[in-house]
Amino acid sequence: MPAVLAAHAVEKRYGRVQALAGVDIAVDAGQLVGLLGPNGAGKSTLVKIACGLVRPTAGRVEVAGAPAGSSAARAALGYLAELFRFPAWMSADEVLALHQRLARSTGGAGERADLLELVGLADASGTRVAAMSKGMQQRLGIAQAMVGAPSLLLLDEPTSALDPAGRRVVRVLLEELRRRGIAVLLNSHLLSEVELVCDHVVIVDRGRVVAAGTPSELRREGGVEVETEAGLRRFPEARRADVPRIVREVVDAGSDVYGVRVVTSTLEEAYLEVVEDIGE
Amino acid sequence: MTAIVLYGLRESVRRKMFAVVLVLTVLFLALYAWGTHAAFRDTRNFVGPGQEQLDPDVLAGAIVQGLAMFATLFLGAVLSVFLTLNVVRGDAEAGLLQPLVVRPVGRVQLLLARFAGAAGVAAAYVLTVYAVTVAITRWAGGWTPDRVVAPGLELAGAVVVVAALALAGSVFFAPIANGIGTLMVFGGGLTAGLLGEIGHAIHSHRLAHIARIAWWLFPFDALYEDALHRLTVDTSGFAGFVLTLGPFGGSHGAGGTLLAWSAVYLVLVSGVAVLAFSVRDL
Numbered sequence: 001m002p003a004v005l006a007a008h009a010v011e012k013r014y015g016r017v018q019a020l021a022g023v024d025i026a027v028d029a030g031q032l033v034g035l036l037g038p039n040g041a042g043k044s045t046l047v048k049i050a051c052g053l054v055r056p057t058a059g060r061v062e063v064a065g066a067p068a069g070s071s072a073a074r075a076a077l078g079y080l081a082e083l084f085r086f087p088a089w090m091s092a093d094e095v096l097a098l099h100q101r102l103a104r105s106t107g108g109a110g111e112r113a114d115l116l117e118l119v120g121l122a123d124a125s126g127t128r129v130a131a132m133s134k135g136m137q138q139r140l141g142i143a144q145a146m147v148g149a150p151s152l153l154l155l156d157e158p159t160s161a162l163d164p165a166g167r168r169v170v171r172v173l174l175e176e177l178r179r180r181g182i183a184v185l186l187n188s189h190l191l192s193e194v195e196l197v198c199d200h201v202v203i204v205d206r207g208r209v210v211a212a213g214t215p216s217e218l219r220r221e222g223g224v225e226v227e228t229e230a231g232l233r234r235f236p237e238a239r240r241a242d243v244p245r246i247v248r249e250v251v252d253a254g255s256d257v258y259g260v261r262v263v264t265s266t267l268e269e270a271y272l273e274v275v276e277d278i279g280e
Numbered sequence: 281m282t283a284i285v286l287y288g289l290r291e292s293v294r295r296k297m298f299a300v301v302l303v304l305t306v307l308f309l310a311l312y313a314w315g316t317h318a319a320f321r322d323t324r325n326f327v328g329p330g331q332e333q334l335d336p337d338v339l340a341g342a343i344v345q346g347l348a349m350f351a352t353l354f355l356g357a358v359l360s361v362f363l364t365l366n367v368v369r370g371d372a373e374a375g376l377l378q379p380l381v382v383r384p385v386g387r388v389q390l391l392l393a394r395f396a397g398a399a400g401v402a403a404a405y406v407l408t409v410y411a412v413t414v415a416i417t418r419w420a421g422g423w424t425p426d427r428v429v430a431p432g433l434e435l436a437g438a439v440v441v442v443a444a445l446a447l448a449g450s451v452f453f454a455p456i457a458n459g460i461g462t463l464m465v466f467g468g469g470l471t472a473g474l475l476g477e478i479g480h481a482i483h484s485h486r487l488a489h490i491a492r493i494a495w496w497l498f499p500f501d502a503l504y505e506d507a508l509h510r511l512t513v514d515t516s517g518f519a520g521f522v523l524t525l526g527p528f529g530g531s532h533g534a535g536g537t538l539l540a541w542s543a544v545y546l547v548l549v550s551g552v553a554v555l556a557f558s559v560r561d562l
Contacts, residue, residue, distance in 0.1 A: 014561075048561075048562070051382045052381075052382060053378060053381060053382065053561065053562040054561040054562065055559065055561060071384050071386060074382055074383060074384045074386070075384040077382070079378070079379070079382045081375060081378045081379065083375045084375040084376075084378060084379055085374050085375040085376050086376070086379070087287075087291055087294070087376065089290075089291075089294035098283060098287060099379070099383065101283040102283060102284075102380060102383035102384070102385045103383050103384065104384060141379075144379060
């Protein structure tokens with residue numbers, strides 16, 4: 001099955017600044033891909049190129065097989081910008097109705113009600129944007145991005161204005177999207193969330209992909225800890241495969257073993273390691 | 281496309297822009313009715329009845345109607361500018377534009393729809409106010425312009441040109457800079473027209489030439505002066521001579537070439553705006 005989003009050797013220059021320096025990325029149908037990187041790494045530029053807001057200097061981006069920015073590509077995606085605003089005088093329902101017309105969606109009132117329900121705004125259908133909290137607006141933004149049942153969602157920092165409860169709503173929503181087979185490219189600084197929901201993670205720094213893989217692939221094993229009656233013993237160089245041997249040696253040495261833990265780094269630690277390595 | 285047109289218009293309604301315009305327009309028309317009534321009465325006293333060379337009603341009617349056209353053009357131009365000054369850069373900086381642009385409707389349609397909405401409203405406004413002022417002038421002094429329809433259409437064309445300039449400016453400039461810039465261009469164009477009239481009066485070819493160049497660069501003044509010219513196109517004699525000087529830039533026939541150029545100019549400015557917007561990173 002072809003990738004819903006495929007970027008090949010994408011470059012972008014803003015004057016003398018190289019925002020992207022040859023990025024390759026692919027998002028398959030139903031896949032949830034997290035895009036990580038420090039500020040100014042080029043993540044938002046990549047997302048904007050994918051939805052046609054920015055033109056690449058070189059390289060090629062395709063959305064659902066169509067060139068990024070083309071009408072067919074735009075019809076296949078939903079986008080939530082990092083900085084966005086809806087007209088303050090519109091109600092949540094009116095915002096979605098406007099986007100239904102622009103997206104040529106035939107979902108009608110049923111689709112609007114479903115989307116508002118999905119983002120936890122079922123009771124705010126008639127509420128004006130001006131009366132909404134930032135978190136509610138962000139959730140409305142996610143609902144707006146989903147109008148017309150796109151096959152790819154590009155979410156640029158969708159949880160930046162949300163409180164922990166709101167983030168949980170988005171997390172559940174992302175899992176629901178995966179269940180529905182919608183591909184998502186999630187640009188976020190919240191590594192813990194990316195770690196929880198994403199199938200695949202791409203780390204970008206200084207316009208290049210510096211690491212990519214599943215969250216578990218990116219996490220690194222950091223030794224083995226064995227709990228004995230004498231306390232916790234650490235084997236920093238050991239890996240999971242060494243556990244039987246270590247336990248045998250400890251028992252042979254006359255100690256009782258109460259617990260064993262393979263120490264792995266978090267995605268955050270792995271991310272910082274990769275980014276700092278590049279920085280040095 | 282209709283969705284975008286309605287979106288732009290509703291935004292203007294919700295911002296109470298139309299309410300402000302309506303109040304100011306009613307105020308202007310009320311003052312115009314009062315002033316026109318007084319102007320006809322006082323001119324009759326000033327010129328005296330039964331003058332063959334200078335009909336007081338023609339003199340008063342043409343002058344106050346010309347003044348009304350200037351005011352209508354000014355209000356219409358301000359409305360045009362405020363409806364279009366933030367369409368691209370302003371809305372993009374506010375984050376309002378991006379969610380719309382990524383939809384299949386596309387940039388070209390979006391821009392043209394916003395232009396159609398703004399130009400349509402400004403043109404309808406100008407035509408309405410012009411028609412009301414013609415009716416007031418007739419009511420107050422019994423005078424009607426020599427041509428009624430064409431001046432209104434030309435006035436509407438002038439504000440559509442101003443709307444196109446502000447729309448094109450919105451692609452390149454932030455709203456405040458664009459608004460100030462467009463209104464300065466508008467003022468500059470009218471001033472050049474006034475200089476041209478002075479040039480004709482004192483036989484200064486250089487001034488007349490400058491005005492002619494300004495007409496080609498900013499044809500809204502050509503449309504405005506041609507509209508004024510048509511008010512008294514059949515009036516001859518001393519009254520006709522006095523009226524060619526007219527208020528706020530006088531009147532002068534633009535000629536068919538310049539009127540056709542206005543239409544081409546509109547297409548060119550809109551084309552530049554569309555082209556620049558379609559390649560602009562947002």
